[in-house]
Amino acid sequence: MFRMVLVLGLAMAPACQFDRSGVQPWETGAPELALEDASTPAKLDLPTVSLTGDGLLPCGPGSCAGCCRGDVCQPGDDPDGCGTGGVACSDCRTAGKVCTAGACVPCSSSLECHEETVCHKKPIGAEGGTCVSPWNRTWRVLVVSAEIDCVTNAWDWGLSFPDPFVTIRSGGASWTTDTKQDSCKPEWKQYVEIQLQPGTPLSFEVRDQNPVGSAPIGTFALAQGVSITLLKLGVIQHLDPSPMAKLLRLTIALIPAP
Numbered sequence: 423m424f425r426m427v428l429v430l431g432l433a434m435a436p437a438c439q440f441d442r443s444g445v446q447p448w449e450t451g452a453p454e455l456a457l458e459d460a461s462t463p464a465k466l467d468l469p470t471v472s473l474t475g476d477g478l479l480p481c482g483p484g485s486c487a488g489c490c491r492g493d494v495c496q497p498g499d500d501p502d503g504c505g506t507g508g509v510a511c512s513d514c515r516t517a518g519k520v521c522t523a524g525a526c527v528p529c530s531s532s533l534e535c536h537e538e539t540v541c542h543k544k545p546i547g548a549e550g551g552t553c554v555s556p557w558n559r560t561w562r563v564l565v566v567s568a569e570i571d572c573v574t575n576a577w578d579w580g581l582s583f584p585d586p587f588v589t590i591r592s593g594g595a596s597w598t599t600d601t602k603q604d605s606c607k608p609e610w611k612q613y614v615e616i617q618l619q620p621g622t623p624l625s626f627e628v629r630d631q632n633p634v635g636s637a638p639i640g641t642f643a644l645a646q647g648v649s650i651t652l653l654k655l656g657v658i659q660h661l662d663p664s665p666m667a668k669l670l671r672l673t674i675a676l677i678p679a680p
Contacts, residue, residue, distance in 0.1 A: 483508035489524070498524045501536045518552035529553050532654040540653050542678045556653045557620055560679040563590060564613035565599050568628055569671035570639060572606035577630060584630040586639060588672075591625045592616050601631045615679050621647040626660075628669050640669025652676065 481490035488498030489505025489512070496503040496511055499521055503511035506524030514526035520534045521527075528550025529541035535553035542559075543551035565588045577584040583604040590597045602608035616622070625643035629636040642660040644652075652658055658674040 481508065515553075518554060520553065532656060535654070538650055540650075540678060544680045546677060546680050554678075556650065556678070557618065560615050560617050561653075562613040562675075562677040562679050563592075563616050563624070564675035564677060565590065565610045565626070566673040566675050567607065567609040567611075567671075568669060568673070570606045570608070570628075571668050571670055575668050578632070584639065585632075586628055587631055587636075589627045589629065590614055591627070592623060613675075613677075618648060618653075624648060626672060626674065628672060638668075640667065640672070642669075642672055648676065 479485050481493045481495045486495035486508040487506065488496050489503055489509055490496070491503055491511045495508075496505075498505045498511070501514040501519075501521050504514045504521035504524060504526050505511050512521075512526050514521045515536055517526055518529075518539075519526040520529050520536070529535050529552065530550060532540040535541050538555065539553040540556045541551040542554045546562075568586060568588070570584055570586060572583055583606055585601050585603050586605060586608045587601040588599045588610065590599075597614040599610045599612045602610070616624070623643070623645050624647070625641065625645075627641045628639040630639055640662060653676055656676050658676065660669075660672040660674075662669055662671075
């Protein structure tokens with residue numbers, strides 16, 4: 423009997439209750455989360471991050487100071503991608519124009535044109551032109567002026583100054599300017615039209631016209647043709663610094679024919 427009563431006493435004992443009064447939240451450094459009603463979606467207050475200029479937002483007036491190629495913002499100052507204010511990029515190169523202040527505009531000089539192109543103006547002297555290839559095109563080769571040594575060299579047996587003229591040669595053809603009488607600084611401003619190809623030879627010979635025949639003063643030749651650099655500059659100045667030189671300076675202009 424005694425054993426049975428003991429067993430029943432244990433079975434009837436009340437359940438043990440765990441005291442949570444002294445338990446603290448996990449010390450993770452994070453504040454306790456207040457759980458909302460399951461029917462209310464949780465709201466996350468995230469900071470606003472601007473992605474302007476990184477190409478992660480659609481390119482447009484609000485995100486690009488240059489021009490847009492698709493969703494990529496470009497500087498807008500290149501002939502292949504010209505524009506400002508977030509507009510679509512324009513192709514100035516194909517149109518034969520230059521990019522200035524975010525707009526495709528006519529060229530004013532060959533130095534503005536991109537790479538292997540020159541500024542072709544029609545008519546000559548117009549404010550704006552088109553950037554075109556210089557080759558297979560007619561050019562005006564203009565003999566502008568020369569400077570001849572009349573101090574250390576005697577001309578016409580010391581009786582007068584030289585009577586210079588210029589002969590231009592290219593590809594077996596030749597042209598001659600007028601003769602300037604008694605001049606040490608002659609100005610011709612005469613031109614011949616020549617179609618230039620890469621490697622087209624070009625030479626200039628200045629001679630003194632005498633009563634019988636003529637005497638050489640100086641020569642200048644571009645045996646390998648005119649370079650794109652000279653065509654872009656538009657002016658050739660041949661200088662001969664040698665002490666025995668008779669031709670001190672020869673100025674030639676190169677202008678695309680209209």
